[in-house]
Each structure stands twice: as C-alpha cells, then as structure tokens.
Amino acid sequence: MRLLIAEDDPALSESIASQLKSAGFACDCALDGTDGLYQGEEVDYDLAIIDLGLPGLDGISLIRALRQRQRNYPVLILTARDAWQDKVEGLEAGADDYLTKPFHPQELMARVHALLRRSHGLAQSKVRFGPLELDTDAKTVAVNGQMVELTGYEYNTLAYLALNAGKAISKTELTEHLYAQDFDRDSNVIEVFIGRLRKKLDPDGALNLISTQRGLGYRFNLSRSGG
CATH class of the missing domain: 3.40.50.2300 (Response regulator)
Incomplete structure (x- = not known):
C-alpha cells in the first residue's frame, strides 16, 4: 500500500x-x-x-x-x-x-x-477468504491453516487484490498503490508476482485464486468470509 x-x-x-x-x-x-x-x-x-x-x-x-x-x-x-x-x-x-x-x-x-x-471495513487484522487467511498486521498468509512464505512484494500484491476482491485491478493501479515512484512501470514484474502467487498458493488451480481479465488486469476471485 x-x-x-x-x-x-x-x-x-x-x-x-x-x-x-x-x-x-x-x-x-x-x-x-x-x-x-x-x-x-x-x-x-x-x-x-x-x-x-x-x-x-x-x-x-x-x-x-x-x-x-x-x-x-x-x-x-x-x-x-x-x-x-x-x-x-x-x-x-x-x-x-x-x-x-x-x-x-x-x-x-x-x-x-x-x-x-x-x-477496508475490517474489525480485526485476520481476514479469511475461504481456505486462505491474511493477517494484515503481521503481513502473513496461510492456506488451509498452513503458512505460506511470501516476499514483501508478493504479499503486498496479494493483499491489495484480496482486499479489493471481485474487482478488476489494472497493472497501473497495482503499481501506483504498491511501489515507489521510481518503480519500473514498463517491466513485467507484476506478471511475475502474479505467477509466483498462483504457484505458491494455488499450484493446481483448484481455487481459481487470481484470474487475468483481458485488457483490464487481475481479479481476486474468493469472497471474504470473516474479519
């Protein structure tokens, strides 16, 4: 953020x-x-x-x-x-x-x-999206109760998408909210982070965690179920 x-x-x-x-x-x-x-x-x-x-x-x-x-x-x-x-x-x-x-x-x-x-309308730091749980204070994520190690950039990307669940978020919006002004806006790092998140959190694609919206950006598909 x-x-x-x-x-x-x-x-x-x-x-x-x-x-x-x-x-x-x-x-x-x-x-x-x-x-x-x-x-x-x-x-x-x-x-x-x-x-x-x-x-x-x-x-x-x-x-x-x-x-x-x-x-x-x-x-x-x-x-x-x-x-x-x-x-x-x-x-x-x-x-x-x-x-x-x-x-x-x-x-x-x-x-x-x-x-x-x-x-974001949260009463506490821990927010659940089905099997996935974010702790917005500790900046950690767990899937089915198992902690998943993410880099700072990976976590920030996930958190921004999750806290805007259901909305299409463009690469420009992600970049502006997550990274410093000198961030390389022409690079493909956003795609890299999204790919890593899919691999780490949903390797078999069963959750359909993050989808690519052609021409619009990315969307986090799980609904918030607590917090």
Missing part, C-alpha cells in the same frame, strides 16, 4: 518513511503543505500522515483541501500541539485520527494498521 507523509522536519519524515518502508509500505514524502496537496491530488493514496504545522499550507488547510477534492483516504494527524481544540479542529476538517508528538514508533504503526483496516 502507498502512503503520503506530509511532515516538514526532514529527519522525522525520513524516520517515519524508513519505519513504514521496513513494514512493506511504499511512501512519498512532502516537506510542505503545497507539495502535500499536489501529491495528495495526483495519487490515490491508501493513507496520508499529515503534520499540522506545515509551511506553505498548514495541515488543517491541507486536509480540508483534500476532502474538498474528494480524496477520501484515511488521514492521520501528527501534532506537537497539546490543546484539545487543535485536535478537534483537525478531526472536523476531515482527519480520522491524531497522534501527539513525541510518539513511539510502535504506536504510529498500530494507528496506521487500524486506519487501514477500518478503511
């Missing part, structure tokens, strides 16, 4: 991005509100982390502008302000949660996971 980090402290921005990337997320960073708005409009992110004290365009104005432009992905506020009024103003502008600086990295990760689960 792809996240936007709008934070004007370069060291903190880099630290947050590093933490999220190590957890398998793709991240774009903006050091001011103007750039944050540009990126937030151009890309359909899965989540945005926005500091209230941004230069150029403050965080509250950035959130309001994104919502006015129908960018409805979850927003997590970062703030060094202690006043409850600032937090309320951020939430009323359209944010979904807030985190006060300084914060523990594990709390940031927990809130990111919770917001992403909520955005």
Whole structure:
C-alpha cells in the first residue's frame, strides 16, 4: 500500500518513511503543505500522515483541501500541539485520527494498521477468504491453516487484490498503490508476482485464486468470509 507523509522536519519524515518502508509500505514524502496537496491530488493514496504545522499550507488547510477534492483516504494527524481544540479542529476538517508528538514508533504503526483496516471495513487484522487467511498486521498468509512464505512484494500484491476482491485491478493501479515512484512501470514484474502467487498458493488451480481479465488486469476471485 502507498502512503503520503506530509511532515516538514526532514529527519522525522525520513524516520517515519524508513519505519513504514521496513513494514512493506511504499511512501512519498512532502516537506510542505503545497507539495502535500499536489501529491495528495495526483495519487490515490491508501493513507496520508499529515503534520499540522506545515509551511506553505498548514495541515488543517491541507486536509480540508483534500476532502474538498474528494480524496477520501484515511488521514492521520501528527501534532506537537497539546490543546484539545487543535485536535478537534483537525478531526472536523476531515482527519480520522491524531497522534501527539513525541510518539513511539510502535504506536504510529498500530494507528496506521487500524486506519487501514477500518478503511477496508475490517474489525480485526485476520481476514479469511475461504481456505486462505491474511493477517494484515503481521503481513502473513496461510492456506488451509498452513503458512505460506511470501516476499514483501508478493504479499503486498496479494493483499491489495484480496482486499479489493471481485474487482478488476489494472497493472497501473497495482503499481501506483504498491511501489515507489521510481518503480519500473514498463517491466513485467507484476506478471511475475502474479505467477509466483498462483504457484505458491494455488499450484493446481483448484481455487481459481487470481484470474487475468483481458485488457483490464487481475481479479481476486474468493469472497471474504470473516474479519
């Protein structure tokens, strides 16, 4: 999944991005509100982390502008302000949660996971699709109770398709949500990942797990049965 980090402290921005990337997320960073708005409009992110004290365009104005432009992905506020009024103003502008600086990295990760689960209508991290079970926090997958080892890219590809089960997802959409801006969009890596997933999770094709929709992309065919 792809996240936007709008934070004007370069060291903190880099630290947050590093933490999220190590957890398998793709991240774009903006050091001011103007750039944050540009990126937030151009890309359909899965989540945005926005500091209230941004230069150029403050965080509250950035959130309001994104919502006015129908960018409805979850927003997590970062703030060094202690006043409850600032937090309320951020939430009323359209944010979904807030985190006060300084914060523990594990709390940031927990809130990111919770917001992403909520955005997909999930009450818990484990989601079942027939014999297949995803743990969206641990980023693991099991088939018929047996853990299957996937690379980070393989897991992210599977999770995005599964959480959009029944929809045709184009290679462009997969690329934009899963990978960094410098990802080779002309390569055949998406096909490679899909092939690996089929081989590892459904080697005999009995589940018809992921089908290719000619001219449209790929579709995950199992229905969600829990979580």
